[in-house]
Amino acid sequence: MKSKLQLKSVSKSFGTVVVIDNLSLDVATGELVCLIGASGSGKSTLLRCINLLEPIDGGEIWLDDFDIAEPSLDPDPIRRRIGLVFQSFNLFPHLNVMANITLAPRRVLGTGVAEAQAHAMELLERFGLADKAKAYPDHLSGGQQQRVAIVRTLAMQPELLLLDEITSALDPELVGEVLDVVRALKDSQMTMLLATHEMAFAREVADRVCFLDEGRLVESGLPSEVFTAPREKRTREFLARVLS
Amino acid sequence: MPKAPGWLAVKNSFFNWDILVKTFPKLLSAFIVDLKIFLWSAPLIFVLSLCIALARNTRRPALFPLRLFGALYTDVLRSVPVILLVYLIGFGVPGLGLPRPYNSPYIWGTVALVLVYSAYVAEVIRAGIESVHSSQSSAARSLGLSQSDTMRYVVLPQAFRTQIPALMNFVIALLKDVALLSFIGPIEILRQANVYKSLMANFTPYVGAAIIFLCVTIPITRYADYLLARQRNERTT
Ligand SMILES: Nc1ncnc2c1ncn2[C@@H]1O[C@H](COP(=O)(O)OP(=O)(O)OP(=O)(O)O)[C@@H](O)[C@H]1O
Ligand SMILES: [Mg+2]
Numbered sequence: 001m002k003s004k005l006q007l008k009s010v011s012k013s014f015g016t017v018v019v020i021d022n023l024s025l026d027v028a029t030g031e032l033v034c035l036i037g038a039s040g041s042g043k044s045t046l047l048r049c050i051n052l053l054e055p056i057d058g059g060e061i062w063l064d065d066f067d068i069a070e071p072s073l074d075p076d077p078i079r080r081r082i083g084l085v086f087q088s089f090n091l092f093p094h095l096n097v098m099a100n101i102t103l104a105p106r107r108v109l110g111t112g113v114a115e116a117q118a119h120a121m122e123l124l125e126r127f128g129l130a131d132k133a134k135a136y137p138d139h140l141s142g143g144q145q146q147r148v149a150i151v152r153t154l155a156m157q158p159e160l161l162l163l164d165e166i167t168s169a170l171d172p173e174l175v176g177e178v179l180d181v182v183r184a185l186k187d188s189q190m191t192m193l194l195a196t197h198e199m200a201f202a203r204e205v206a207d208r209v210c211f212l213d214e215g216r217l218v219e220s221g222l223p224s225e226v227f228t229a230p231r232e233k234r235t236r237e238f239l240a241r242v243l244s
Numbered sequence: 245m246p247k248a249p250g251w252l253a254v255k256n257s258f259f260n261w262d263i264l265v266k267t268f269p270k271l272l273s274a275f276i277v278d279l280k281i282f283l284w285s286a287p288l289i290f291v292l293s294l295c296i297a298l299a300r301n302t303r304r305p306a307l308f309p310l311r312l313f314g315a316l317y318t319d320v321l322r323s324v325p326v327i328l329l330v331y332l333i334g335f336g337v338p339g340l341g342l343p344r345p346y347n348s349p350y351i352w353g354t355v356a357l358v359l360v361y362s363a364y365v366a367e368v369i370r371a372g373i374e375s376v377h378s379s380q381s382s383a384a385r386s387l388g389l390s391q392s393d394t395m396r397y398v399v400l401p402q403a404f405r406t407q408i409p410a411l412m413n414f415v416i417a418l419l420k421d422v423a424l425l426s427f428i429g430p431i432e433i434l435r436q437a438n439v440y441k442s443l444m445a446n447f448t449p450y451v452g453a454a455i456i457f458l459c460v461t462i463p464i465t466r467y468a469d470y471l472l473a474r475q476r477n478e479r480t481t
Contacts, residue, residue, distance in 0.1 A: 051386050080388025090383035094401045103397055104387035149383075156387055 003062070004029045004160055004191045005050065010059035010069075012042075012049055012215075019045045021215040022059070027160070027193055032186050034202035034223075035195040037212035038238060043195035044087075046212070047162040050193070051084045063160065080108050083158035087165040089145040091137040091152070097124070098133045101152045108156070116155070123151045127181055143174030150181050161185065163194040199242055203227050211235045256446075263448040267440045271452045274436035278422045281354050281432070286418065288358045293365035298395070300370055314366070321363035327424050330356045334428035349429035357425070361418055368410045372403030408475065412468030416461050423457075433457075 005027040012020035019042045027033050035043045048054045050061055052068065052075040061069040068078045092100050101123070102116040111119070124130045127147050137145055146166055153161065163182065167175040179201055185192065186205055196202050202209055203223045210220040211232070219232045230236045299307075300314035321329070334353035341347070376399045384394040404411070426434035433453050440449035 048382075053382055053385060076385075076388055076390055079386055082386075084386040086379065086383060088379060090379045092380065092383070092398055092402075094405060104384075104389055107393050107397065108388040108390075153387070 002029050003027065004031075004064065005193070006060075006062040007050070008060040008062065010046075010049065010061060011057050012045060012054060013057055019215050020049065020056070023212075023215065023217050024059075025210060025217060025220070027191060029191055030189040031207045032182075032190075032192045032194065032205055033208045033210060034206035035193065035210050035212055036197075036199065036202060036238075038241075041212040042215040043212055044164050045215075047084060047164050047193065047195060050160075051082050051162060052079055053084075076108075080104070080156050081158055082160045082162060083153035083156060084162045085146070085150050085153050085164065085166050087168045089137070089142070089149045089169070091145055091149055093137050096134050096136050097129070097140075097148050100137070100148060101155045104152070105155050120151070120155055123154055124148075127151060127184075141174060142170045143177045146170065146174075146178045147181055150178075150185075154185075159191065161190055161192045163192060163196075165195050165197060167196070167198060197242070199227070199239075211238065213238070258447045258451055260446055260448040263440075263444055263446050264452050267437075267444075267449045268452050270440075271433055271436055271449060271456060274431055275433040275453075275456050277430055277432040278419070281350075281357075281422045281425065281430070282419050285354050285358045285361070285422075286415070289361045289365055289418070292358065292362040293369055296362060296366035297369035297373060300366070301373055318363045318366055321360050322367070324360075326357070326360050326421060327427065329360055330424050330428060332356070333359070334425070350425070353425040353428045353430065357418070357421060361414065361421075365411065365414055368407050368414065369403060371410075372407035373399055375406050376402045405475070409468055409472040412464065412471065416464050416468070419461060419464070420457065 003026045005025075007023055007025040010020055010023045011018070023046065025033075035046070037043055045054065049056050049069075055071070056069050059069070060067045063078065063081065066073075068075075091097075092103070095103065098117060098120055101120040102111075102113070105111040105116045105119070106113065121130065121133065124133055127150070129144065129147055129151065132140060132144060132148070137148070140148065146169075150163075150166070166182075167178050170178065175198070179198070182192070182194065182201075183205060194202075194206075206223045208220060209223045209226040211218045211226065211230075211234070213234050219226060219230060219235045221231075225231075226235065227239065230239060296314045296317055299310040300318070302311055330353050333356035334349045337352045337355075338347040338349055345351075380398055380402065381394050384398040385391075389397070423432065423434040426432055426438065429435075431439075433456060437449040437453040441447055
C-alpha cells in the first residue's frame with residue numbers, strides 16, 4: 001500500500017534536550033497507527049512536528065510526494081490537509097459549535113456559509129451531536145467537546161488525522177463515546193496516527209503499534225506482536241508498568 | 245455640616261440654586277463639545293492602540309523595529325502626565341504656524357489625548373492577547389488558518405472579552421479627561437463653567453458641570469460593573 005506519511009530520520013530538540021531522535025516511520029493510506037510510550041517520550045511533539053506547528057531540526061516529513069518539512073514551503077496549505085486533535089480539545093470558547101466547525105472551511109477553503117453549515121450539520125448528525133449545533137463549548141461535557149473538536153477537524157476533510165491522547169482529559173465514563181468516533185473513522189478508511197495511553201483500545205483498533213522511548217522509535221509491529229511478544233526490553237518494561 | 249460656621253457662605257458660592265438654573269443649559273450645550281471630542285477620539289484610540297498592541301506582539305525577526313517602536317511608544321507616552329502632553333502638542337504644534345483649520349488647539353489637544361490613551365489601551369489589549377492560551381492559536385493554525393485570521397477570529401475576540409472591564413474604565417477616564425482640553429482653548433464644559441465662575445464670582449457652575457459628568461459616567465460605571473459580574477458568572481457556570 002502507498003505511504004500517506006513518511007518520516008525520514010526526523011530529529012527535534014528544545015534547546016539542548018533531544019525530544020525526537022532520528023525517528024523514521026511510515027503510515028500507509030487508510031492505516032491506523034498507534035503511538036505508545038511513557039509521558040515525555042515525545043508523542044505530542046512528534047504530532048506537532050508533523051502538523052508543522054514545530055519546526056524540525058533534521059530529517060524529512062513526506063506527505064504523499066512532497067517533503068513538507070522543507071523550510072521554504074508555506075505551511076498553511078499543508079496544515080489544512082492534516083488534522084490535529086488535541087488532548088485538551090481547544091475549542092474556541094467564544095464561538096458556538098457550528099461556528100467552531102465552519103470557521104476554517106469558510107476562511108481557509110472559501111466555502112460559502114450555507115454549504116459549510118450543511119456539511120457541518122451532516123458531520124454533527126453522524127456523530128450524534130446535531131442538537132448541540134448552537135451550544136457553546138462551556139455547556140458541553142468533555143466527551144461532547146472532544147467529539148466536536150474531531151468534527152471541526154474533519155470539516156476540513158483532512159487526508160491524515162493526528163490524534164493526541166484525545167481521551168486523557170476525559171472522565172472514564174466519557175472515554176467510550178470518543179473512542180467510538182475513532183472506530184467509525186477507521187471504518188471509513190481515514191488515515192490516522194494516534195498517540196494514546198489506552199492500551200486496550202490501541203490493541204483493538206491499531207493496524208500497527210509504535211513504541212516510543214526518549215524520542216526514539218524502539219519497536220513497531222502488529223498489536224498482537226507488540227503487546228503479547230515485545231522484542232525489546234524497554235517495550236517489555238513499559239508494558240509491564242502500564243498493564244499491571 | 246450645616247452647623248459649621250462657614251456653611252452659609254459655602255452654600256451661597258457653591259450651591260446657589262438660581263445660578264445653577266441659569267447656567268445649566270449653557271453648560272449642557274458646552275458638554276456637547278466634550279461628547280463630540282470623546283466620540284471622535286474613541287474610535288481613533290481604538291484603531292491606534294490595536295495597531296500598537298499588534299506591533300508589540302509580532303514575533304517575526306523582520307518586524308523587530310516595529311516591536312521596538314511599539315515598546316518605546318507605550319513606555320514614553322505612559323510616563324508623561326496627560327496634561328503636559330496636552331499643553332505640548334496642543335500649543336506646540338499650532339505654534340508651527342500651520343494654515344487655518346490645522347492650527348486649532350482643539351484638533352491638536354485631541355491628538356494629544358488620542359496619543360496618550362492609545363498607549364494605555366494598547367497595553368490593555370496586549371495583556372488581553374497574552375491571556376489567550378497558546379493552545380488556542382495552535383488549534384487555529386492546525387486547521388490551516390493563517391496567522392492574521394488566527395489573530396482576528398480566534399485570539400482578539402477572546403482578548404477583548406477578558407479586557408472589557410479594563411477597557412470600560414478607560415472609556416470613563418477618557419470622557420473625564422476631555423475636560424483637560426479646557427486649558428488650551430475649546431469652549432467645552434469645564435471652560436464654560438470657568439467663564440461663568442469669573443463672570444458671577446460664584447463656584448456653582450462647577451457643581452453644575454460635576455452633576456452633568458456624574459449623570460453620564462455613573463451609568464457607564466454601573467454598566468462596566470454589570471459586564472464584569474456577568475463575565476465572572478460565565479466563568480463559574
Ligand atoms: N515547547 C517546549 N519547550 C521545551 N520542552 C518541551 C516543549 N514541548 C515539549 N517539551 C519536552 O519534550 C519532551 C516530550 O514532550 P511530549 O509532550 O512530546 O511528550 P509526550 O510523549 O506527549 O508526553 P505525555 O504522554 O505526557 O503527553 C518532554 O520532556 C517535554 O518536557
Ligand atoms: Mg502528549
